[in-house]
Amino acid sequence: MSEQMIEGKDVIDGIIEKYRGKPGALIHALTEIQHENRWLPREVMQKVADALEVPFSQAMQIASFYKTFSLTPKGRHDVHVCTGMTCHLRGAASLMAKVEEITGLKPGETDTEAKFTLEAGSCLGSCSIAPELIVDGKHYGRMTPERAADVLKQYE
Amino acid sequence: MPRLTTTAQLEERRAKILAARDPSKPCIAVCGGAACDGLDSAAVATAFAAEIAAQGVAAKVDFRVTGCHGYCNKGPNVLVGPGDICYFEVRPEDVAEVVASAAKGEVVDRLVYHDPASGEKAVHMHEVPFYKHQMRILTGDIPRIDPTRIDDYIAVGGYSALAKALSKMTSDQVLQEVKKANLRGRGGGGFPAGLKWETTKNAPEKTKYVIVNGHEGESAAFMDRAMLTGNPHRVLEGLIIGAYAIGAQQGYIYTRHDSPSMAKHITAALEQAKELGLLGKNILGSGFDFEVELHFDVGIFVSGESSALMRSIEGNAPEPRPKYIRTSVSGIWDKPSNLNNVETWANVPEIINRGADWFTSIGSEKSKGTKLVSLSGHVVNSGVVEVPMGTPLRTIVFDIGGGVPGGRAPKAIHFGGAMGGSIPISMIDAPLDFNGMSKLGAPIGAGGLLVMDEDTDMIEMARYLLDFLVKESCGKCVPCREGMYQMLKILTNIVEGRGRKFDLERLADLTEVTSLGSLCALGKTSSDPLKSMLRYFKPEFEARIAAGSAAGSEAK
Numbered sequence: 001m002s003e004q005m006i007e008g009k010d011v012i013d014g015i016i017e018k019y020r021g022k023p024g025a026l027i028h029a030l031t032e033i034q035h036e037n038r039w040l041p042r043e044v045m046q047k048v049a050d051a052l053e054v055p056f057s058q059a060m061q062i063a064s065f066y067k068t069f070s071l072t073p074k075g076r077h078d079v080h081v082c083t084g085m086t087c088h089l090r091g092a093a094s095l096m097a098k099v100e101e102i103t104g105l106k107p108g109e110t111d112t113e114a115k116f117t118l119e120a121g122s123c124l125g126s127c128s129i130a131p132e133l134i135v136d137g138k139h140y141g142r143m144t145p146e147r148a149a150d151v152l153k154q155y156e
Numbered sequence: 157m158p159r160l161t162t163t164a165q166l167e168e169r170r171a172k173i174l175a176a177r178d179p180s181k182p183c184i185a186v187c188g189g190a191a192c193d194g195l196d197s198a199a200v201a202t203a204f205a206a207e208i209a210a211q212g213v214a215a216k217v218d219f220r221v222t223g224c225h226g227y228c229n230k231g232p233n234v235l236v237g238p239g240d241i242c243y244f245e246v247r248p249e250d251v252a253e254v255v256a257s258a259a260k261g262e263v264v265d266r267l268v269y270h271d272p273a274s275g276e277k278a279v280h281m282h283e284v285p286f287y288k289h290q291m292r293i294l295t296g297d298i299p300r301i302d303p304t305r306i307d308d309y310i311a312v313g314g315y316s317a318l319a320k321a322l323s324k325m326t327s328d329q330v331l332q333e334v335k336k337a338n339l340r341g342r343g344g345g346g347f348p349a350g351l352k353w354e355t356t357k358n359a360p361e362k363t364k365y366v367i368v369n370g371h372e373g374e375s376a377a378f379m380d381r382a383m384l385t386g387n388p389h390r391v392l393e394g395l396i397i398g399a400y401a402i403g404a405q406q407g408y409i410y411t412r413h414d415s416p417s418m419a420k421h422i423t424a425a426l427e428q429a430k431e432l433g434l435l436g437k438n439i440l441g442s443g444f445d446f447e448v449e450l451h452f453d454v455g456i457f458v459s460g461e462s463s464a465l466m467r468s469i470e471g472n473a474p475e476p477r478p479k480y481i482r483t484s485v486s487g488i489w490d491k492p493s494n495l496n497n498v499e500t501w502a503n504v505p506e507i508i509n510r511g512a513d514w515f516t517s518i519g520s521e522k523s524k525g526t527k528l529v530s531l532s533g534h535v536v537n538s539g540v541v542e543v544p545m546g547t548p549l550r551t552i553v554f555d556i557g558g559g560v561p562g563g564r565a566p567k568a569i570h571f572g573g574a575m576g577g578s579i580p581i582s583m584i585d586a587p588l589d590f591n592g593m594s595k596l597g598a599p600i601g602a603g604g605l606l607v608m609d610e611d612t613d614m615i616e617m618a619r620y621l622l623d624f625l626v627k628e629s630c631g632k633c634v635p636c637r638e639g640m641y642q643m644l645k646i647l648t649n650i651v652e653g654r655g656r657k658f659d660l661e662r663l664a665d666l667t668e669v670t671s672l673g674s675l676c677a678l679g680k681t682s683s684d685p686l687k688s689m690l691r692y693f694k695p696e697f698e699a700r701i702a703a704g705s706a707a708g709s710e711a712k
Contacts, residue, residue: 068413
């Protein structure tokens with residue numbers, strides 16, 4: 001991974017500097033970098049570990065344990081099908097099947113053009129308008145498999 | 157904002173805010189809660205701001221975006237005060253009419269509630285069936301305040317309880333009041349908050365921490381988010397009072413990373429409270445110092461477990477610790493740490509203001525006060541509900557919830573998410589009560605109530621819940637990691653028609669071992685839904701296994 005491929009390198013360096021010498025801030029640092037860059041390249045992980053004075057293995061333990069962190073590049077758009085209890089009761093499984101069919105992805109996967117990353121997740125707290133499709137944080141409530149294609153079409 | 161250095165200055169500020177406001181001036185409140193947001197309430201809010209400017213009525217009509225009003229499935233919700241006129245399913249094209257009517261003090265009839273059966277109208281909040289059976293002590297202020305403005309909270313009496321505690325009560329008196337109120341933890345356990353506070357207060361270490369657990373990982377629970385996003389200062393005020401009673405110098409608010417507006421509102425609340433001197437050194441001139449930091453979960457269910465949450469605040473992986481080490485004595489960095497749920501903290505200011513006797517006059521014998529419930533599933537009206545403890549479930553499901561849609565019959569009520577339990581609809585007259593519901597096998601948990609209709613496959617539901625927990629187990633304890641996996645395998649076989657004789661016995665064995673051999677509640681209670689389903693719906697399991705074996709032998 002060459003450094004050019006990491007977007008916003010200065011911002012990331014800034015985040016790392018902010019937490020230099022503070023091992024307790026490991027999750028804070030990784031979360032901010034994840035938000036900025038949307039995934040955690042190995043080089044960045046190493047820099048974080050060095051600057052915060054934690055073993056690389058501990059940084060990796062955290063990054064691989066929590067679901068928010070991604071150790072592989074993500075698509076331009078995060079597609080999320082809520083699979084919480086209420087969404088499940090109200091048809092999340094058929095919605096997920098349709099979204100899988102449209103995107104050609106299984107949960108956790110990113111397509112080769114890096115357009116979409118598909119995720120299953122629960123519970124996002126909008127149970128009253130279940131089932132839900134969420135794209136880049138925008139909630140689409142009372143979603144039906146039929147309408148899912150129209151929603152996803154808007155994203156390039 | 158100038159720093160307030162005495163309680164008198166806080167009262168002056170409140171008087172000034174109120175003097176500048178005309179209570180008879182119409183105010184339009186657009187709900188920006190999670191569900192309304194998903195129904196594009198943001199477009200409605202934008203339209204209101206533009207329309208008020210276009211009609212030139214800014215001097216006549218106030219406007220604010222608020223947190224969750226409660227009646228989520230009827231969103232976007234709009235409330236017009238004074239008089240709390242409720243408009244439902246408001247679209248941007250309705251906005252011009254609402255603004256014009258508000259300015260004239262009129263009502264837009266077509267947007268108010270109409271009873272689906274009788275067509276009867278309900279204009280005001282206290283007449284709408286969804287609201288009229290509620291007691292909105294914690295949530296009532298949410299439509300009245302812009303959560304990003306501390307002055308809105310001060311206007312409704314905010315921080316008066318803190319002022320009272322700091323100026324008129326000793327820390328012991330505050331603790332005694334909360335103990336006397338018998339405020340029980342709203343996060344699931346129902347453990348008396350006062351006793352927990354006392355343990356931390358009496359722990360020998362000088363450094364102590366207090367924590368708001370706003371993780372709300374329980375599936376189908378969304379009331380804590382509504383509370384914390386819609387009125388963050390109320391939770392913060394409770395936390396500061398708790399810290400004073402306990403003698404803590406540092407607080408943490410631990411919450412979800414995936415709700416941007418919640419993070420924004422808490423951050424703003426902390427900044428403004430600090431600016432006004434309600435956080436920091438020498439709060440309101442009392443000599444009491446207290447700081448609060450915001451922490452986010454990073455997307456895993458078990459981080460809501462108290463000891464795991466504390467590991468997470470330290471920056472470590474959220475693995476739970478054995479329960480014999482009490483976090484109240486040895487929590488974050490091995491210092492005494494008192495953790496309570498969002499709703500528990502939100503109850504504290506009112507207890508201090510109105511007293512323990514007032515609080516204990518509400519609720520059932522063993523469970524006092526009100527309870528927030530997230531009502532969803534196969535139910536007509538869904539949203540955030542607040543009722544006195546002891547309210548019969550029938551009131552919640554039928555009077556407030558309006559029953560099951562599409563004329564179908566209800567089959568079961570599920571409480572407490574993936575670690576809760578299901579009871580058959582025949583038990584609908586049971587009261588909402590910590591002890592009572594636990595005995596029935598459907599502990600309230602944090603308060604997610606799910607209604608399931610007659611077509612719900614209970615075996616598939618049990619399988620689904622275990623599938624969720626298998627993915628969320630942190631993996632530290634073998635019985636949890638492997639036991640749940642085996643239970644899931646058996647349940648999947650039954651669902652798919654490959655059930656075998658003795659499967660139910662095997663499941664019973666596994667549930668017992670997993671419950672006994674896991675450190676935290678995730679493993680200990682992972683099989684609770686399954687146990688409750690076997691208790692009340694066993695014939696369904698047996699029939700499916702019998703049908704499965706029959707189909708299997710035919711295939712041969």
